[in-house]
Amino acid sequence: MPDLGKYADAVLSAYAVSILLLVGIVVLTLWRGRQARAEMDAVERRSGRNG
Amino acid sequence: MSLWEYANPVKFLRLSERVQPWLWAGAAICLGVGLVWGFFFTPDDFRQGSTVKIIYLHVPSALMAINAWFMMLVASLIWIVRRHHVSALAAKAAAPVGIVMTLIALFTGAIWGQPMWGTWWAWDPRLTSFLILFLFYLGYVALWEAIEDPDTAADLTAILCLVGTVFAVLSRYAVLFWNQGLHQGASLSLDKEENVADVFYFPLLVCIGGFVLLFLALVLYRTGTEIRLRRTRALMARETRSATLRAEEA
Numbered sequence: 001m002p003d004l005g006k007y008a009d010a011v012l013s014a015y016a017v018s019i020l021l022l023v024g025i026v027v028l029t030l031w032r033g034r035q036a037r038a039e040m041d042a043v044e045r046r047s048g049r050n051g
Numbered sequence: 052m053s054l055w056e057y058a059n060p061v062k063f064l065r066l067s068e069r070v071q072p073w074l075w076a077g078a079a080i081c082l083g084v085g086l087v088w089g090f091f092f093t094p095d096d097f098r099q100g101s102t103v104k105i106i107y108l109h110v111p112s113a114l115m116a117i118n119a120w121f122m123m124l125v126a127s128l129i130w131i132v133r134r135h136h137v138s139a140l141a142a143k144a145a146a147p148v149g150i151v152m153t154l155i156a157l158f159t160g161a162i163w164g165q166p167m168w169g170t171w172w173a174w175d176p177r178l179t180s181f182l183i184l185f186l187f188y189l190g191y192v193a194l195w196e197a198i199e200d201p202d203t204a205a206d207l208t209a210i211l212c213l214v215g216t217v218f219a220v221l222s223r224y225a226v227l228f229w230n231q232g233l234h235q236g237a238s239l240s241l242d243k244e245e246n247v248a249d250v251f252y253f254p255l256l257v258c259i260g261g262f263v264l265l266f267l268a269l270v271l272y273r274t275g276t277e278i279r280l281r282r283t284r285a286l287m288a289r290e291t292r293s294a295t296l297r298a299e300e301a
Contacts, residue, residue, distance in 0.1 A: 002091055004101040007166055011104050014162040015090070018108040018155045022082075022265070025151045029269055033276040040279045043286045 058135035060278045067271045074268035081261030089254040096251075105163045106247070107255055111262035112155035113181070113222075119149035119266060120184065120212070120219040123191075127209035137274065139205035140281065142212065144273035146192050148266055153185040177234040180221035187215035201281065 004011050057063045089107035096103035126142035129135055160178065161171040172178065191211055198204035247255065 007100050007102045010162050010166055011101050014105045014159045017158045021151050021155055036276045036279040040283045043283050047286050
């Protein structure tokens with residue numbers, strides 16, 4: 001860990017907030033994508049069965 | 052082969068799924084290398100101390116916040132002129148990513164500003180235009196959610212995007228138009244003389260590369276999601292119509 005001196009709180013909080021936001025958008029994007037894919041597959045299967 | 056072929060959702064999804072693993076991997080590598088390099092292996096600045104390390108998050112996110120809006124502008128114009136649904140959905144997909152980039156730029160700017168300027172916030176031209184850009188992003192997403200008919204939503208959000216472009220341009224060039232603000236000039240420029248010192252410049256370039264690749268990966272993935280949601284809605288509407296017809300016949 002580098003010595004961040006008197007600005008340690010500022011630097012660490014900037015990294016924490018940014019990484020949290022980046023990870024948040026990635027997780028949300030992948031979760032919603034999987035959900036949408038599963039929904040579409042289910043509806044397609046149902047439509048196929050019903051002709 | 053024409054670029055317009057990819058206005059076909061199936062072709063777009065096929066290409067997007069081929070490209071995405073490379074984009075995700077590239078983003079992870081560039082962000083990992085750039086941020087570790089910048090955080091652990093670059094010196095403090097003689098004036099800013101260790102707060103200079105915030106540059107590796109602030110500059111790339113601010114850059115992407117503005118460029119995401121320009122990408123949405125291009126996609127909106129394609130929708131207005133050529134009525135390609137994939138372009139309207141790509142603009143919709145990019146907006147939440149733009150919101151996150153703008154939030155990171157605003158947060159890291161405020162966190163850096165407090166020890167350096169002595170204030171979290173100032174009504175400086177660049178900061179103010181950035182805040183307005185953030186509000187435009189929120190309005191854009193809200194408008195998509197508020198309108199049920201997807202084509203009407205795409206039309207109205209495209210117009211909102213054209214209007215918001217004024218603030219995206221202001222966010223980009225405010226430091227050149229006005230000299231009275233607190234915000235310093237551009238940290239990076241094609242003119243080498245305006246750039247930060249090499250020791251900060253190279254890790255910063257790697258981080259910018261990481262943010263660009265992450266943005267592209269997210270937008271492609273989210274556009275695919277929007278296409279699937281739209282197809283699901285269309286299939287469900289067809290099912291409902293068929294069920295109604297069957298009930299009427301019986």
